[in-house]
Amino acid sequence: MYFESLMALWQMDGHGPYVWSAYGITAAVLVALVWVPLRRKRELMSLLRIRQRRQSS
Amino acid sequence: MWSFIHKWGAPRSFYGMSGKLLPWLALLALGLIAVGAVWGLLFVPPDYKQGNSFRIIYIHVPAAAVAMAGYMLMAVAGAISLIWRMKLADMVVKSCAPVGAALTALALLTGSIWGKPTWGAWWVWDARITSVLVLLFLYLGVIVLHESYENKEAAGKACAVLALVGAVNIPIIYWSVEWWYSLHQPASISFTGESSIHPDMLRPLFVTIAGFYCFFAYVLLLYVRAEILYRERNTRWVQALVAPAQP
Numbered sequence: 001m002y003f004e005s006l007m008a009l010w011q012m013d014g015h016g017p018y019v020w021s022a023y024g025i026t027a028a029v030l031v032a033l034v035w036v037p038l039r040r041k042r043e044l045m046s047l048l049r050i051r052q053r054r055q056s057s
Numbered sequence: 058m059w060s061f062i063h064k065w066g067a068p069r070s071f072y073g074m075s076g077k078l079l080p081w082l083a084l085l086a087l088g089l090i091a092v093g094a095v096w097g098l099l100f101v102p103p104d105y106k107q108g109n110s111f112r113i114i115y116i117h118v119p120a121a122a123v124a125m126a127g128y129m130l131m132a133v134a135g136a137i138s139l140i141w142r143m144k145l146a147d148m149v150v151k152s153c154a155p156v157g158a159a160l161t162a163l164a165l166l167t168g169s170i171w172g173k174p175t176w177g178a179w180w181v182w183d184a185r186i187t188s189v190l191v192l193l194f195l196y197l198g199v200i201v202l203h204e205s206y207e208n209k210e211a212a213g214k215a216c217a218v219l220a221l222v223g224a225v226n227i228p229i230i231y232w233s234v235e236w237w238y239s240l241h242q243p244a245s246i247s248f249t250g251e252s253s254i255h256p257d258m259l260r261p262l263f264v265t266i267a268g269f270y271c272f273f274a275y276v277l278l279l280y281v282r283a284e285i286l287y288r289e290r291n292t293r294w295v296q297a298l299v300a301p302a303q304p
Contacts, residue, residue: 001099001100002099002102002103003099012103012109012110013103013108013109014174015108015110015112015174016109018113018170018171018173019109019110019112021170022113022116022167022170022171023098025167026116026120026163029160029163030272032159033276034275034276037276037280037283038279040283041282044287044290048290048296048299052296052300
């Protein structure tokens with residue numbers, strides 16, 4: 001590792017807030033991008049399931 | 058060749074085949090991004106001028122590169138859907154827009170955060186940054202345009218045209234740092250000559266760029282598959298998918 005301690009890694013000579021917030025935002029956006037279509041599919045499937053049940057009964 | 062395209066182009070078989078790809082893409086994307094990010098954050102020495110803030114490059118450049126490549130894919134899919142009326146291409150256009158918009162916003166955000174300690178400003182009306190902002194508006198334009206039409210076939214056509222016309226912006230973004238006097242640093246990676254950054258700093262960048270490409274492919278497939286299910290909801294194969302356990 002380049003940094004001598006975890007604290008130095010966290011602070012990055014004063015650039016820590018910038019670097020870590022950029023990485024944090026990126027992680028949040030990437031997770032949201034996966035979550036949105038998965039939720040859309042799940043909702044659609046449950047909707048179709050309800051419709052199917054109604055038609056068969 | 059043609060039968061191959063035909064097979065992949067049919068929504069039903071595309072749904073089946075892409076399903077097998079998903080776990081591999083997810084694994085690749087997660088692995089590459091994690092390895093590249095940890096490598097870039099922990100094991101690369103800081104930049105001699107910018108210090109540690111340059112570590113943002115490992116997410117900023119991939120997000121921007123994939124946002125631009127995603128736009129090109131959207132434009133090509135738009136052309137295919139206009140010329141051959143291919144349903145799947147139309148779905149790809151629609152699905153590229155939210156993913157591309159998010160990645161473009163991410164590139165702007167991380168760039169802004171990088172700009173503050175490096176240039177002293179969160180935002181400057183610079184050729185590179187402004188043209189990427191135009192890219193964001195083009196993506197958002199496709200989303201809004203698609204929502205604004207009742208008739209989804211007309212919506213698809215309008216979006217395809219917008220995607221094609223907007224493609225003019227991509228070379229402008231790419232060469233903006235050379236055409237205009239710019240605050241933005243010129244390209245770090247060179248395909249023709251020697252890259253302007255040290256190979257030690259470059260290697261993790263290639264890893265995260267590859268990771269972001271895999272991530273884009275993965276998420277795009279998720280969006281397209283959800284769209285396929287929605288549009289084919291009245292077909293027998295989707296009905297069977299909904300209730301597989303019925304005797």
